[in-house]
Every structure is written in structure tokens, then in C-alpha cells.
Amino acid sequence: MAPTTRAGGLPMNRNLSERFTQFLSDLRYQDLPASTVEYTKLLVLDYFASAAAGYKVNQATNRALQSVFGAMQGAEQSPVLFDSRRYPAEHAAFLNAAYTHGADMDDGHRVLGGHPGGPVISAALAAASTAGTLTGEELILAIVCGYEAMIRIGAAIQPGHLERGFHSTGTTGTIGAAVAACKLRGVSEDTLFRAFSLATVQASGLMSVTESGQSAKPLNSARAAYTGMLCAALAQAGVAAPVNPLESPKGFFHAFGGESLRPEAITDALGQRFEINGCYIKPYPTCRATHPGAEAALILREQIPDLRQIREIRLFIYPRAIFIAGDKANHVPQEAEQCKFSIAYALACVLHHANIRVDEDIIRFTPQRAQEVLEICRKVQLIPDPSTEDVLAGKRGCRVEIDLQDGRTLRQTIILPKGDPEVPMSFDDVRAKLAACADGLMTPQAQDRLYQAVTSLERQKPYQDLVAEINRT
Known part of the structure; x- marks a missing residue:
């Protein structure tokens, strides 16, 4: 007799972990809506723009990583961006x-409170380079499944997960990376389940990384991609894994969740709503918590012909934003790494010159060069306002009030900043982002070839290695 099923076609007589991994194992490219395919390609293009920015911005950490991994021996399997080896x-x-x-420019998801692209797409690209002949459709499917696993599990444990100090990019990213790698390796449902389970055991990542500016934060994304790949390989080699990885009293939910635990988020509209469509894309190279204030500043600056007339700026924003990017040590940055986690600096840059530029405002930042911007930072007061956030409704905004010397007070409310799925960036927008981020790394011709390869990804039979394509230039 066939097992009793529930919404999403998931058998009732299996635990939640088994039912979820069965869905992921059974999902096929033909099940994906056209809108999901298109948005996945947009996020892949954004991935490469963000990687170019991160390669340029986080140079000290990148050099250290290149030195450490370059000294290790191993199979010459997969290409690395901007590297001939x-x-x-x-x-x-x-x-x-x-x-x-x-550069903290990669995509994110509001409810997840993290960044899926780094761990999931990195694992998918590496797995694709070792999986033999594939199609672009298979790569898209693997990425969608990885996002689905990472975001739905993150939604089940947030916001308590963040409140306890965990970084979901590292924790749930490990699971998403494992799922993506498994889909490209064509493993059985049982193997995917064991990789998923092993990833819950290996998951890690703390938000304390933000206390070092941006230097250490990418390690959570990187380790998640690495560990997810490792879990997929171990499962494929036959390693056993816990049978109740999410639900066990010793399991993932108990360790990483809190009073806000919502296991139902995993099966809510499963197969009907694909979570990758809910991701945002960043127009600025700073933490997403800084973007609502920056967008408000972009609107208000048109009413301030002389910035010296600003007397005080009050920025009302949700407490989580202040927790992530409102540290007093970063409020008036003194080092480049602090700039990306300063709500005040992002707002001040946009008030001053209508943008936050990768090269000028981050890479080449010094307090001397940014004197006028930092003077604006000193006038910014951050005020916690829980009404500017509704996690379940996807609302994450702010309200800005600027007092001028002439007695006027300018006001602007932002409900959703540009780049959120309700206010989306287009392919043209992301192509422009790629041009800005990859300047000096990729020629315009190389950028055009990458753009064509990504936008035609579902038609690639066989799949052309996108990382190798970049390095070919």
C-alpha cells in the first residue's frame, strides 16, 4: 500500500528530514517555473560580480588563503576564479x-538572514567541474535545490538562530552546499539524505566574525562550501549518518534553534514556492542592513544643496540591523574593513556622492580621503525601531529624519530597498554591477562572454565551465 501523503506529496510515515530530502532528490528541472530558471541565472551572474568585488576588496585575507591552499597538495580538479591553477x-x-x-556584495535572503550564493553556487560549480558531462539545466537544478535546503532550514530556526550568535551563511550553508553537490553527482535518495545529515552535524559559523570587519566573515561561507562538498563525498563513499538530523533531541533544531523554532517552514508551499525567488541582490558593497538608510539618503540628497547645512540625522531601524552593522566601533570607520559594517558610513557616502563605490569608498578608504563623509557619519544617530521590520512578511526598512540649519526636517521611509525581489534588479542592472566590480580583472569583452554564457545557461548541452571561461581571459 502506498504511504499516506500530505501537502507537497511527502509521505506522512517518514520524519521531516527524510521527507524533505526525498523532495529534493525527486525534484527535476521540468518542475521549475520559468521565473525560477530566469532568477537563478540572474543570481549566477550576480555571483560572479560579487566574487570579483570580494577578490579586490578583501586582499589581505585572500592572499593568506591563496598561500595556505596553494601550499597544499591534491588532485588538480577544479578551477578557482582569477587563478591559472x-x-x-x-x-x-x-x-x-x-x-x-x-566584499559582502553577494545575494541574501531576508528570512534566512544569510547569503546562499557563496556556499551553494561555489559548491555547485566545483562539483560540476568534476562530474563529467552535464547540461546547464542540471546546474540550475542543483543550485535551486541547494538554495531550497539552505533557506527553508534557515527560516525554521530564525530569528532565534541569529539572536544566539550564529551565522546562517555558515550553518545552513553547509547543508545547501551538500545538497547542490549531491544533485550534480546524481546520487541516490539515501546518499543525499546521508550527506544532508552529515552536513547538519558539521554545520558551524558565528556572527562574531563581524567584529573583525570583513576579514574573517568570508570564512563562514567558504567553510560551508568546503564542508558541504566533503559531506557529499563522504556520503557517496558510504559513511553512515544520524537518522533524525533535524528533529533529534541532540540534533540541529535543538542546537541551533530557539524559542522561535518553526519546523513547518520547511514544508510550507513546498514545490509550489521556490525560495530562490525570494533572494535579494545588493547594489552596494556593504552589509544589507546598511542599504535601507543608503536608499533613503539617495532620495533625500536632492533636497540638500549644501551638505554643510545638515545639523542632525536620525535613522530609525530594526534592532537586528543595529546588532549586525551598528557597532559603535564602526560608526565612524577608521579602517576599510569597518566601512562595510557601518550603517552611518553607507548613508553618508550616498548623501555625499550618491553611491558606495567598491574601489574609492572601500578598497582605497582612508580617514584622510573620506573626511567629508566621516563628518556626516558623526551626525548620524541610530535609533532602534522594531516597527521597521516584519520577518515573516519580508519587511526590512528604515525611517530617516534629517534636521537642517534652516529649521526644516526632511523625512523618508524605506519599506524595501532596491534589490529585494519586490523591487528587483534587472539583468542590465547586474551587468552594470559586474562592470563596476570586475574593472581591472576582466576586460569588457570577457564580461560580455560571461554574460552570454550565463543568460543562455539552460541551453548549454553540454555545460561550459563558467569559472574556466572567466580564467580563459
Whole structure:
């Protein structure tokens, strides 16, 4: 007799972990809506733009990683961005994910509270380079499945997960990376389950990385990609794994969740709503918590002909934003790494020159060069306002009030900043982002070839290695 089923076609007589991994194992490219395919390609293009920015911005950490991994011996399997060498697949996933999160410009998801692209796409690209002949459709499917695993599990444990100090990019990213790698290796449902389970055991990542600016934060994304790849390989080799990885009293939910635990988030509209469509894309090279204030500043600056007339700026924003990017030590940055985690600096840059530029405002930042911007930072007061956030509704905004010397007070409310799925960036927008981020790394002709390869990804039979394509230039 066939097992009793519930919404999403999942058997009732299996635990949640088994039912979820069965769905992921059974999912096929033909099940994906056209809108999901298109948005996945957009995020892949954004991945490469973000990686180029991270490669340039986080140079000290990148040099250290290149030195450490370059000295290791191993199979020459997978390409690494902007590098002529090949590395073991797990190492390639680590390095590419580190670059992608290096400028904090990579995609994210509001409910997850993390960045899926770094761990998931890095693992998928590395797995694809060792999986033999594939199609672009298979790569797209693997990425969608990795995002689905990472975001749904993250939604089940947030916001308590973040409140306890965990970084979901590292924790749930390990699971998403394992799933993506498994899909490209064509493993059985049982093997995918064991990789998923092993990834829950290996998951890690703390938000304390933000206390070092951006230097250490990419390691959570990188380690998630690496460990997810490793879990997929171990499962394929026959390693046993816990049978109740999410639900056990010793399992993932108990360790990483809190009072806000919502296991139902895993099966809510499963197969009907694909979570990758809910990801945002960043127009600025700073933490997403800084973007609502920056967008408000972009609107208000048109009403301030002389910035010296600003007397005080009050920025009302959700407490989680202040927790992540409102540290007093970063409020008036003194080092480049602090700039990406300063709500005040992002707002001040946009008030001053209508943008936050990778090269000028981050890489070449010094307090001397940014004197006028930092003077604006000193006038910014951050005020916690829980009403500017509704996690379940996807609302994450702010309210800005600027007092001027002439007695006027300018006000602007942002509900959703540009790049959120409700206010999306287009392919043209992301192509422009790639041009800005990859300047000096890729010629315009190389950027055009990458753009054509990504936008035609579902038609590639066989799949053309996108990382190798970049390095060919």
C-alpha cells in the first residue's frame, strides 16, 4: 500500500528530514517555473560580480588563503576564479566562496538572514567541474535545490538562530552546499539524505566574525562550501549518518534553534514556492542592513544643496540591523574593513556622492580621503525601531529624519530597498554591477562572454565551465 501523503506529496510515515530530502532528490528541472530558471541565472551572474568585488576588496585575507591552499597538495580538479591553477574540488569551493563573500556584495535572503550564493553556487560549480558531462539545466537544478535546503532550514530556526550568535551563511550553508553537490553527482535518495545529515552535524559559523570587519566573515561561507562538498563525498563513499538530523533531541533544531523554532517552514508551499525567488541582490558593497538608510539618503540628497547645512540625522531601524552593522566601533570607520559594517558610513557616502563605490569608498578608504563623509557619519544617530521590520512578511526598512540649519526636517521611509525581489534588479542592472566590480580583472569583452554564457545557461548541452571561461581571459 502506498504511504499516506500530505501537502507537497511527502509521505506522512517518514520524519521531516527524510521527507524533505526525498523532495529534493525527486525534484527535476521540468518542475521549475520559468521565473525560477530566469532568477537563478540572474543570481549566477550576480555571483560572479560579487566574487570579483570580494577578490579586490578583501586582499589581505585572500592572499593568506591563496598561500595556505596553494601550499597544499591534491588532485588538480577544479578551477578557482582569477587563478591559472586547478585545485581539489573542495578547496576550489572554499576559495571561490571566500571571494564571493569578501566584499559582502553577494545575494541574501531576508528570512534566512544569510547569503546562499557563496556556499551553494561555489559548491555547485566545483562539483560540476568534476562530474563529467552535464547540461546547464542540471546546474540550475542543483543550485535551486541547494538554495531550497539552505533557506527553508534557515527560516525554521530564525530569528532565534541569529539572536544566539550564529551565522546562517555558515550553518545552513553547509547543508545547501551538500545538497547542490549531491544533485550534480546524481546520487541516490539515501546518499543525499546521508550527506544532508552529515552536513547538519558539521554545520558551524558565528556572527562574531563581524567584529573583525570583513576579514574573517568570508570564512563562514567558504567553510560551508568546503564542508558541504566533503559531506557529499563522504556520503557517496558510504559513511553512515544520524537518522533524525533535524528533529533529534541532540540534533540541529535543538542546537541551533530557539524559542522561535518553526519546523513547518520547511514544508510550507513546498514545490509550489521556490525560495530562490525570494533572494535579494545588493547594489552596494556593504552589509544589507546598511542599504535601507543608503536608499533613503539617495532620495533625500536632492533636497540638500549644501551638505554643510545638515545639523542632525536620525535613522530609525530594526534592532537586528543595529546588532549586525551598528557597532559603535564602526560608526565612524577608521579602517576599510569597518566601512562595510557601518550603517552611518553607507548613508553618508550616498548623501555625499550618491553611491558606495567598491574601489574609492572601500578598497582605497582612508580617514584622510573620506573626511567629508566621516563628518556626516558623526551626525548620524541610530535609533532602534522594531516597527521597521516584519520577518515573516519580508519587511526590512528604515525611517530617516534629517534636521537642517534652516529649521526644516526632511523625512523618508524605506519599506524595501532596491534589490529585494519586490523591487528587483534587472539583468542590465547586474551587468552594470559586474562592470563596476570586475574593472581591472576582466576586460569588457570577457564580461560580455560571461554574460552570454550565463543568460543562455539552460541551453548549454553540454555545460561550459563558467569559472574556466572567466580564467580563459
